Amino acid sequence: MAKIVKISSRKKVYVTSKGLSNIKFELEFLKKEKRTEVAQRLKTAREFGDLAENSEYDAALDDQILIERRISRLEEMLKEAQVITKAPKTDFVVIGSTITIEMDGEVDKFTIVGRVEADPSKKRISNESPVGAALLGAKVGEIVEVATPIVRYKCKVLEIK
Amino acid sequence: MYKKPIILFNPNLPKLSKNERKVLDLLIEAGKLIVPIYLQQENNKYLGANFYPHGITKKEIEKAAIKDPSILDPYTIVEKRGGKLIATPYHIEYEKLLKPVSDQLFKAAQISNNKPFANCLRIQAKSLLDGNYEAATIAWMTSKHPYILDLCIGPIERYDDKLFFVKTSYQCWVGVLDKNNTERIVKYKDIILSSRRKVLMPSEKVDYYDKVQVRVDETLIFSGLIARTMFIGVNLPNNVNLMEEYGSEITVFKQTNAYRFKNYVWPAFNKIFSSEFKKLFTSEDIENGHLYQVVLHELAHTYLRYRNSEKNLQDLFPIIDELGASVMGIKVCGSLILKDIMTQKQLESIMIAFMARNFNLILNEKNEKSKYHYMVGGTIFLNYLLESGAVKEAGGISWPNFMKMFVSLDELASILERLLSQGTREDAEIFIKRYGNIDKLQRFKKASQ
Numbered sequence: 229m230a231k232i233v234k235i236s237s238r239k240k241v242y243v244t245s246k247g248l249s250n251i252k253f254e255l256e257f258l259k260k261e262k263r264t265e266v267a268q269r270l271k272t273a274r275e276f277g278d279l280a281e282n283s284e285y286d287a288a289l290d291d292q293i294l295i296e297r298r299i300s301r302l303e304e305m306l307k308e309a310q311v312i313t314k315a316p317k318t319d320f321v322v323i324g325s326t327i328t329i330e331m332d333g334e335v336d337k338f339t340i341v342g343r344v345e346a347d348p349s350k351k352r353i354s355n356e357s358p359v360g361a362a363l364l365g366a367k368v369g370e371i372v373e374v375a376t377p378i379v380r381y382k383c384k385v386l387e388i389k
Numbered sequence: 390m391y392k393k394p395i396i397l398f399n400p401n402l403p404k405l406s407k408n409e410r411k412v413l414d415l416l417i418e419a420g421k422l423i424v425p426i427y428l429q430q431e432n433n434k435y436l437g438a439n440f441y442p443h444g445i446t447k448k449e450i451e452k453a454a455i456k457d458p459s460i461l462d463p464y465t466i467v468e469k470r471g472g473k474l475i476a477t478p479y480h481i482e483y484e485k486l487l488k489p490v491s492d493q494l495f496k497a498a499q500i501s502n503n504k505p506f507a508n509c510l511r512i513q514a515k516s517l518l519d520g521n522y523e524a525a526t527i528a529w530m531t532s533k534h535p536y537i538l539d540l541c542i543g544p545i546e547r548y549d550d551k552l553f554f555v556k557t558s559y560q561c562w563v564g565v566l567d568k569n570n571t572e573r574i575v576k577y578k579d580i581i582l583s584s585r586r587k588v589l590m591p592s593e594k595v596d597y598y599d600k601v602q603v604r605v606d607e608t609l610i611f612s613g614l615i616a617r618t619m620f621i622g623v624n625l626p627n628n629v630n631l632m633e634e635y636g637s638e639i640t641v642f643k644q645t646n647a648y649r650f651k652n653y654v655w656p657a658f659n660k661i662f663s664s665e666f667k668k669l670f671t672s673e674d675i676e677n678g679h680l681y682q683v684v685l686h687e688l689a690h691t692y693l694r695y696r697n698s699e700k701n702l703q704d705l706f707p708i709i710d711e712l713g714a715s716v717m718g719i720k721v722c723g724s725l726i727l728k729d730i731m732t733q734k735q736l737e738s739i740m741i742a743f744m745a746r747n748f749n750l751i752l753n754e755k756n757e758k759s760k761y762h763y764m765v766g767g768t769i770f771l772n773y774l775l776e777s778g779a780v781k782e783a784g785g786i787s788w789p790n791f792m793k794m795f796v797s798l799d800e801l802a803s804i805l806e807r808l809l810s811q812g813t814r815e816d817a818e819i820f821i822k823r824y825g826n827i828d829k830l831q832r833f834k835k836a837s838q
Contacts, residue, residue: 349580
C-alpha cells in the first residue's frame with residue numbers, strides 16, 4: 229500500500245505532494261494578493277459615498293466573502309491533508325494507482341486520487357466516489373460490485389499501474 | 390408558430406464585430422429564402438411527401454430504382470411521366486428558387502473577414518446550384534472551428550420521407566457560438582467518449598470517437614424542416630462514410646431547449662406526476678435534465694453508428710436509432726454517477742425530463758408528422774417502462790421507481806443496440822408492434838389535458 233505521511237488526526241484528505249504544493253500556492257496567492265486587492269477595492273468604493281446604492285462596493289464585498297471562504301477551506305484542507313508519497317508498486321489498487329477497468333461494457337483507464345485532486349476530464353477519479361471506494365484493495369482480475377441507490381454494476385480490474 | 394416553416398429567434402448575442410453582424414444579416418436572409426423550397430417538398434398527407442408521385446407503392450419505386458438508381462438518390466424528386474418514373478436532381482428542379490439563396494451566401498462570403506468561413510460559404514453557395522453537397526458538408530465540418538458564426542443550409546435531414554427514409558428536405562439554421570456553454574459540454578463529451586464501449590459487431594462499427602465536435606449556439610433562425618422538428622440538438626453528417634472520415638458535429642440549440650422546456654416538457658411534468666413527487670424537483674432541475682438528455686442522446690449516437698443499420702432497418706431505422714441514442718445516453722450516466730461526475734439527482738432529472746417529453750409527444754403532438762419517429766420511439770420507451778413495472782400508473786398519474794427504471798433502460802439499450810448492429814427490418818417491425826401501441830398510453834390522456 230502507498231506510504232501515508234500522517235499530518236493530522238482529523239478527517240483525512242489525501243493529496244499528492246504536488247497537490248499539497250498547489251494548495252499552499254493558492255492559499256498564499258489569496259492571502260497576499262487577492263485579500264489586499266479586494267481590500268483596496270472596498271476602500272475605493274467606500275469613497276464613492278452612499279453604501280446602500282453602491283454596486284462597486286457590493287461586488288467587492290461579494291468577492292471578499294468568496295475569497296475568505298476559499299481561504300478558510302484551503303486552511304482546513306491543509307490541516308486534514310495526508311500526503312501520499314509515491315506508492316510502491318502493489319498488486320492491488322491504492323490511492324495513486326492508475327487502473328484499467330471494465331464496467332457495464334465499457335473499458336476505462338484512470339487514476340484514483342484524493343477528492344481534492346479529482347478531475348474526471350483529466351482521468352483523475354476521487355477515492356471517495358463509489359467506484360474509487362469500491363476498487364481500493366482490489367487485485368487484477370477481481371470483480372467488485374459498485375452500487376448507488378439507482379445504479380449497480382460489476383467492475384472488473386484489468387490492469388494496475 | 391407552426392404554419393410557416395420558419396422561426397426567428399431573438400437571443401442575447403455575445404459581442405460581434407460590425408463585419409460579423411453584416412455577414413449574419415445576410416445569412417439570415419438566405420435562411421428565409423429556404424421556406425418556399427421546403428414548402429414544395431412538404432406534404433403531410435403522403436408518406437413520401439412530395440418526393441414521389443402521390444399514391445405510388447414502395448414496390449413500384451423499388452422496381453424502377455433497380456434500372457435507375459437515381460430514383461432512390463437522397464437529392465432527387467421523382468415524377469411519373471408517360472407511365473415512367475423520372476428522377477430530377479434538386480438543384481435542377483428548384484434552380485430558380487435556389488439562385489437567390491446562393492447569391493446571398495456569395496455576398497456574405499465576399500464581405501466576411503474570416504477567410505476559412507468565407508471559403509466554406511462559397512462552397513455551400515455553389516453546392517446549392519451544382520448539387521455537390523458532399524463538398525459543402527466537408528467544408529462545413531472542417532473549415533470553421535471554432536468560428537463564432539455558423540450556417541447549416543441545404544437538403545439535409547430525411548424525416549419527411551416516411552416511405553424510405555432516403556429523400557432529404559431543405560433546411561437552414563444560423564447560429565452564434567455560446568463559448569462558455571460550449572466549453573462546458575466539450576468537457577463532458579471528452580469524459581464520455583474517452584472510455585471505450587464494447588461493441589456488438591466490431592466489423593460493422595463506424596469508429597469516429599476522436600473526431601466528434603460539439604458546439605452550443607445562440608440560434609437566430611430555423612427554416613425548412615428544422616422549423617417543424619424544432620430539434621434541440623443535431624448530429625451531422627448523416628452519411629456514414631463522411632462521418633468515418635471527418636467525424637461528426639453536434640450542435641445544441643439553446644433557444645429551442647428553452648422553448649420546448651417551457652411549452653412542452655414542464656407542462657407535461659406538472660400534469661403527469663403527483664404533487665408529492667413533483668416537490669422533489671425544481672424547474673431548473675428538469676430544464677437542465679432536458680438539456681443534458683439531448684446532449685447525451687447526440688453523444689450516444691457515436692456508440693451506435695453501425696455501417697449497415699440504415700440499409701437493414703430501412704424506413705424503421707430512425708425510430709430505432711433515435712430511441713437507441715436516447716436510451717444509451719441515459720445508460721451512460723450509470724458510470725458517470727459511479728465516478729462522481731454526475732449526481733443521482735441529475736440522473737433522476739434526466740430520466741424524468743425524458744419521460745415528460747415522451748408523454749407530451751404522444752398525447753399532445755402525435756399529429757405533427759415531422760415528429761412521427763420520435764413519437765413512436767417515445768411510445769416504445771413508456772410501454773417498456775410500464776410493462777417492466779418501472780413506472781406505475783394510477784388515475785392518469787405516473788409513479789416512477791428510479792432503480793427499476795435504470796435496470797429497464799439498461800435492458801432496452803441492449804435490445805436496441807442489437808437491432809441496430811445486426812437486426813433486420815422484420816425484427817424491428819416485430820419489436821415496434823410489441824411496444825409501439827399508443828392505445829395503452831391513452832389512460833394518461835386525462836391527466837395530460
